[in-house]
Amino acid sequence: MKDRHRAHDRLARALGWASLGLAVPLLTAPNRVARATGADDSPAAPVVIRTTGVRELGHAAALLAGPPRMVWTRVAGDVVDLAVIALALPGRDGLRRRRLAVTMAGVGAVTVLDVYAAVDARRANQFGAGRPGPLKLSASITVNRDPSEAYAIWRDFERLPSFMRHVRSVTPRGDRLWHWVVSAPIGRTVEWDAELTGDDAGRRISWRSVPGGDVDNSGTVHFAPASGERGTEVRVVLHYDVPGGMVGTALATAVGEEPEQQVRDDLRRFKQVVETGRVTRSDAMPWGADAARQALQPAAQPHPDRVDERP
């Protein structure tokens, strides 16, 4: 995991330095750049080039100081550059047109590299331990209770739907088997049977779906005492394979169901249930903490039709 991360980091940083290097001529010698690219006949060229230089500085800052996914800012810049060049091409011929075409080809090649780096950086966030297998995600929260109490509430699986918004029901099927029904994007549901693979009272619970379900998944939740009377640190690690793999996840994200955020919201509601015995609801968020529905929230005034809505 570490090594893969470093590789993404290196590529992203190299692109950051490239942006910085490119910014220098753009900002200090815009006229020469205009000549070299075949745009020196346009009075606007120096301004456009300088602006591009400022933007490259921005990319450099984002990439050198920020996370690798900032490469997306370069991709956006590339698209703008290609558009500007495409607009400039028709009005020119001869040497200028050839120079512009060469510039365009160069920018095109760089775009391919940037898109590769960006997609790669994104994948690094999704895959665990560098293996191509199931998607992995993890999240954590601190609750103001002993590990044994937090564990006991989680271990009461039939109660999971009270804080996991997507889980419709969890019903026992024999001793170590539970049947899960979970709502999926676009109004569908998915189901599977999960087997308890580890149960260490007050410390850890692990489960894994048995073959034949709609979603292949496994997970572990750890309960560890936090330092100095700070309660319990609850950490969830999930491995799963959604139908459609990466594409499925991307689609789900596009409809506002970012999986990482979902788990974080579930944990926030878990904390509320553990500490206060209920999910906190406001007039604008009658369903409780839920980032996916944040954009939909109504004004903060009573809404009679929403009062009974439960997650």
Add this chain to the structure above:
Amino acid sequence: MKALCWQAPGKVAVADVPDPALMDGMDVIVRVTTAAICGSDLHLYSGYIPATMPGDVLGHEFMGEVVEVGDEVTRLRPGDRVVVPFPIACGACRACQRDLWSLCENSNPNAALAEKLMGHSPAGIFGYSHLLGGFQGGHAEYVRVPFADVGPLKIEDDLTDEQVLFLGDILPTGYMAAEMCGIRDGDVVAVWGAGPVGQFAIASAYLLGASMVIAVDRFPERLRLAADEWGAHPVNYAETSVLEELRELTAGRGPDHCVDAVGMEAHTDVSLLNAYDKTKHLARLETERPHALRQAILACANGGTVSVVGVYGGLSDKIPTGSLMNRSITVRTGQTHVHRYMRPLLERVRRGEIDPTVVISHRLPLTEAPRGYDLFKHKRDGCTKVVLTT
């Protein structure tokens, strides 16, 4: 029911909205009898608080009668008269147990949103934007109060609404502003903003042993109130150089403690600085106009305290960090942990040590709340505090 709804920056209106209903076993419904417009409402009114939506019912300083009770509530019953603290707190999280009620970890359903802006989320607050929960406010005939066994303070004697109403917000706020200073014998305290919060900060600073309290504002009637009611030394910043005057009053030392009871909409006469902040505002690089805070830092004595209860919402610029760091200044801040102060301050009111009603200048029915907002925002007609009755 009737409720005051935010519509757009500078625009609020009384509208008919549905009555609130119990949503949880720990809720009660309160019929609001008296409410007040707070300086914090003015930041919403002016449009400086992000994530305020048209239709949001405002109001976080209110009291009334319990009319409906959820089935898990044990401390309250219908007919009880209660003052409701403005931060919503669960009583069970670590913050609540550490007496840091305005940092309750469970009361903001929009915590994820607040985390994006602030790093971590504070508690939910009634009628105070979606960033702080999206709770309906108390400038209404009825309001739903969650965690009802934790927050509301029962008033069981014959004190009037006006005497106890401010226990839910500005009285504890002024008190906490002074308490955060850690006042010691002989200390001089300067308070920026002689609004209702500043008035109670001044009164509290004297209660806590300050030898002199200086009030900084530009409205003569507010400075007069501070001088006549509590014995503060008035400084009108529109007429004099505040920094020089404070230096003079303390023979060069500066006030030991400086309270910012102004917040993000401070006014300034220095047009250059104002233009700078306005430009940054427009470019969305800055969300505040922190003139009072800047001045409070520069004025403060070496090793002193800057106590910030004036509300800020986002990002500030040109804060004199050099002055702050090199001179060992302590900064203390916070939305008030109201629950911590309600009972002790109720005692002080009952004993007559402080009369909170002196700040009230206007009494209006809820239906005239929009006029109240306008009067209070522009400090027209000698307005110092507007109380709304329903």
